[in-house]
Structures are given as structure tokens and as C-alpha cells.
Amino acid sequence: MSVLTFQVGQCGNQVGQTFYDFIMKEIINASPASQAIAGDTFFDYNPKTDKYEARSVLIDMEPKVINECLTSHKRENLWDYDPTMCLFKQEGSGNNWAFGHNIHGPTCIEAILEKFNRQLEKVDYLDTTIFFQSLAGGTGSGFGSFLVEAVRENYPDIDILNIAVMPLLTGEVIVQNYNATMTLSSLYENSDAVLLVENDLLNTTCKNLLKIEKPTLDDMNRVLATMLSSFLYPVLSDKKKNFYSVLQNRLSISDLMHDVLVQNPLYKLLGIKNLPLMPDTYQAYVVNKWSALENRLFQMLISNTTEAMTNFGMKPTSQGAIKSISNLLIVRGETGVSKDPSEKDYNFPLIAKKEMYTAKITHSHMILKDKHNFNNNEKSLSLVSNSQTYVKSLEVISKNVYKMVHAKAYIYQYEKFGLTLDHFEEALARVEQVYHNYNEL
Numbered sequence: 001m002s003v004l005t006f007q008v009g010q011c012g013n014q015v016g017q018t019f020y021d022f023i024m025k026e027i028i029n030a031s032p033a034s035q036a037i038a039g040d041t042f043f044d045y046n047p048k049t050d051k052y053e054a055r056s057v058l059i060d061m062e063p064k065v066i067n068e069c070l071t072s073h074k075r076e077n078l079w080d081y082d083p084t085m086c087l088f089k090q091e092g093s094g095n096n097w098a099f100g101h102n103i104h105g106p107t108c109i110e111a112i113l114e115k116f117n118r119q120l121e122k123v124d125y126l127d128t129t130i131f132f133q134s135l136a137g138g139t140g141s142g143f144g145s146f147l148v149e150a151v152r153e154n155y156p157d158i159d160i161l162n163i164a165v166m167p168l169l170t171g172e173v174i175v176q177n178y179n180a181t182m183t184l185s186s187l188y189e190n191s192d193a194v195l196l197v198e199n200d201l202l203n204t205t206c207k208n209l210l211k212i213e214k215p216t217l218d219d220m221n222r223v224l225a226t227m228l229s230s231f232l233y234p235v236l237s238d239k240k241k242n243f244y245s246v247l248q249n250r251l252s253i254s255d256l257m258h259d260v261l262v263q264n265p266l267y268k269l270l271g272i273k274n275l276p277l278m279p280d281t282y283q284a285y286v287v288n289k290w291s292a293l294e295n296r297l298f299q300m301l302i303s304n305t306t307e308a309m310t311n312f313g314m315k316p317t318s319q320g321a322i323k324s325i326s327n328l329l330i331v332r333g334e335t336g337v338s339k340d341p342s343e344k345d346y347n348f349p350l351i352a353k354k355e356m357y358t359a360k361i362t363h364s365h366m367i368l369k370d371k372h373n374f375n376n377n378e379k380s381l382s383l384v385s386n387s388q389t390y391v392k393s394l395e396v397i398s399k400n401v402y403k404m405v406h407a408k409a410y411i412y413q414y415e416k417f418g419l420t421l422d423h424f425e426e427a428l429a430r431v432e433q434v435y436h437n438y439n440e441l
């Protein structure tokens with residue numbers, strides 16, 4: 001089963017590259033069975049260059065970031081991109097969703113779908129198509145939305161998962177919330193699941209957990225790549241008889257999305273929390289118990305914090321605790337044998353606790369286990385949740401857009417490229433509906 005990706009815009013390309021790099025290093029440390037499956041999932045072997053190539057299409061409206069992606073010295077020569085799978089132009093979208101969507105969109109789409117088709121031809125069995133993009137710029141957001149709309153229209157059966165990076169809420173560019181609202185509204189309509197990542201959270205994780213005083217985008221992307229891989233790195237389940245009977249005893253991302261995480265199309269926002277994260281030098285000294293890791297992870301979920309700032313006073317029934325619709329727990333490391341009797345065959349009870357979930361709609365959960373030592377950790381956990389996590393951030397974005405739309409602030413910059421006040425109002429209403437639905441749970 002193969003995963004195809006699109007890297008769109010600066011953020012999308014930088015995050016995508018760090019992700020593949022992490023996956024390749026993880027593959028190198030894995031068992032032969034895991035190596036074979038993870039390799040097939042994300043890479044193609046190119047006999048001409050004797051290198052593995054990431055199964056990705058790279059797009060940006062300016063050349064710099066893609067050129068950097070093509071210089072493989074940064075990646076210790078372990079893998080490559082296929083240069084014929086890249087498309088760049090000379091003029092970025094200037095942080096303008098309308099420019100990316102309405103101007104670059106129609107002019108570039110044919111060339112990109114041709115590349116996508118070539119990737120599809122190489123694949124025997126497509127699992128999911130993943131888009132890496134930011135919500136705030138012009139290319140990842142505007143062109144990215146146009147591309148998702150086109151893929152949905154031309155290939156209605158292909159599963160789409162968006163990995164969308166939210167801007168710092170304190171604001172980097174004044175129109176970021178316009179772009180984020182237009183993008184979210186479009187993605188919510190056209191994809192199967194939207195996995196949101198908050199730059200604020202990546203930044204505090206780098207500072208508080210990894211002790212990096214002034215985190216760079218590269219530092220943040222490494223944290224993000226670890227998070228994403230903790231979910232997307234293939235799980236080789238021990239159990240011969242899982243209720244999924246998927247090829248080679250592994251589960252597809254598509255099955256996990258449809259059968260566990262997003263069962264109701266009104267609720268398709270996902271988030272990830274993973275443990276442990278620490279500076280490499282600490283790793284040798286830390287011994288974690290499964291029960292302690294599990295406790296910390298669920299506490300992070302219900303109080304929506306990073307590991308360093310977890311509020312242990314919050315209970316699932318407390319006012320303001322995050323309610324879930326669905327949770328997928330991925331356990332990586334040995335769980336069957338332990339000298340400590342409380343750890344042997346530990347069954348991770350918290351995910352099944354009723355108080356964690358909304359009583360208003362059907363909820364679901366699943367635990368997957370794999371012996372693989374992820375990220376060199378003897379024990380690690382990853383929790384992918386469909387929950388109320390993003391209500392507050394979406395509320396902040398929407399309120400800001402509401403004020404700006406009513407003041408008609410910067411609207412002329414978008415009108416130049418065919419977007420009207422009505423378009424903004426429609427998109428705003430859709431995003432408000434999304435967080436309202438989650439709020440009501």
C-alpha cells in the first residue's frame with residue numbers, strides 16, 4: 001500500500017522534507033519486515049540512481065525552497081526527490097489566498113495533475129494522498145485548496161488527508177486569518193480528514209521539552225515530523241487476527257480514518273499528541289512505565305497542552321476538559337514481557353473511559369501495538385484524536401476575520417484576484433459552524 005504526498009508552498013515543502021527524512025531514518029533502524037513495508041509505503045526505488053525517491057509532488061510558486069529540497073546533501077544522501085515531480089514558478093502568492101487559488105491555480109493545475117498521474121501509475125494499491133501545507137501563506141493555502149478541489153473532482157475515490165499548519169495566533173502577517181479561514185472552509189468540504197498542527201504548540205514544545213531557547217523552523221519541523229511519523233509510520237500489528245484483514249497484516253491510513261477517526265463528516269478535525277519527547281542526551285537516563293506515559297498522554301489531551309505544561313488537576317469531567325469523538329492510540333515498544341508485573345501485558349485502560357467522550361454522538365476508539373522502538377525509544381505512545389482540541393483556536397481566527405470583514409480591511413487585495421466579501425462571509429460561516437458543532441458536544 002502506498003502513500004502519495006503533495007508538498008505545497010514553503011511550509012509544505014519544508015515540513016514534507018523533514019517528514020521523509022525522519023521516516024527514512026526510522027526505516028534504517030527498523031526490523032527487516034518493518035523496513036520493507038515502510039519503504040514501500042513512502043518511497044520508490046530508482047535503479048538508475050540506486051536511490052530511494054520520496055513518492056511526492058513538490059509545488060511552490062517561487063524556486064528557493066524546492067531547490068533546497070532537491071539538494072540532498074542535507075539529507076546525508078539517504079534518499080532523493082524525483083526532480084521531474086517538481087513544479088515551481090518565479091512569483092510567490094504574496095500571502096494572498098486569492099492569488100494562489102484564482103491565478104496560480106488554473107495556470108498550473110494541468111501540469112500538476114499530469115505529475116500526479118505519473119505517480120499513480122507507479123503505485124499498485126493507493127492508500128491515501130497526503131497534503132502538507134500551511135493555512136496562512138498564499139501558495140500552500142490558496143493553491144493548496146485549489147489542488148485539493150481538483151483532486152477531489154477528478155479522482156473522487158482517492159482518500160485525502162491534509163496536514164495543515166496553523167499560524168502563530170499572535171499573528172505573523174495581518175491577513176493570515178483570512179487565508180486560514182478560506183483554506184479551512186475549502187478543505188473541510190473536500191477532504192476526508194484535516195489534521196491541524198499549531199505552530200504555537202511546536203514552538204513551546206521546542207522550548208520547554210527540548211530546551212531550545214530560540215527554536216527555528218527546522219527545530220519545529222523536527223518535532224512535527226516526529227509527531228506525524230508516530231501516526232503515519234506503518235504499524236505491524238502482532239495480532240494475526242485483527243478485525244481488519246489488511247494486506248500484509250498492516251492497517252491502512254485510509255481504514256483508520258474512515259473506520260475509527262472520522263465516522264461523521266461533520267467532524268473531521270484531527271490532532272496528534274505523542275510521548276516521549278526529550279533532548280537526545282536525556283534518552284539514556286529516562287525509564288518510563290507504560291502506565292505513567294499513558295497517564296501523561298491523556299492528561300495532555302483533556303487539558304490540550306504540551307507534555308511540559310500538563311495540567312494534572314484537570315479531570316475528564318472538569319469544566320473545560322476536552323471531549324473526544326474518537327481516539328486512536330498507537331503503542332510502540334514491547335508490551336508483552338516485563339519484569340515488573342504491573343507492566344506485563346498492560347492494556348491501556350484510559351482510552352476506553354466513557355468520561356473522555358461526548359455522550360451526544362457515537363464515539364469510537366482503537367489501540368494498535370507494534371514492537372518497533374520508535375524514535376529510539378523503548379516505549380512510546382501516539383494519540384490521534386478527533387476532539388474539541390481546536391475549538392479555541394478556530395474561535396480566535398473567526399472572531400478576528402469577522403471584525404476585519406466588517407471593517408472591509410484589506411479586502412481590496414483579494415478583490416483584485418476575484419474574491420469578494422460574499423466569499424469571505426460564506427467561508428467564515430462554514431468555519432463558525434465547524435467550531436460550533438464541536439463546541440456543542
Ligand SMILES: Nc1nc2c(ncn2[C@@H]2O[C@H](COP(=O)(O)OP(=O)(O)OP(=O)(O)O)[C@@H](O)[C@H]2O)c(=O)[nH]1
Nearest residue numbers: 009010011014092093094095134137138139140167
Ligand atoms: N512549522 C512550520 N511553519 C512554517 C514553515 N514555513 C512557513 N511556516 C508557516 O507558514 C505560514 C506562511 O506560509 P508559507 O508556507 O511560508 O507560504 P507559502 O505557501 O509559501 O505562500 P506564499 O509565500 O505566499 O506564496 C506562516 O504561518 C509560517 O509560520 C515551516 O517550515 N514550518
Ligand SMILES: [Mg+2]
Nearest residue numbers: 009010092139
Ligand atoms: Mg512562499
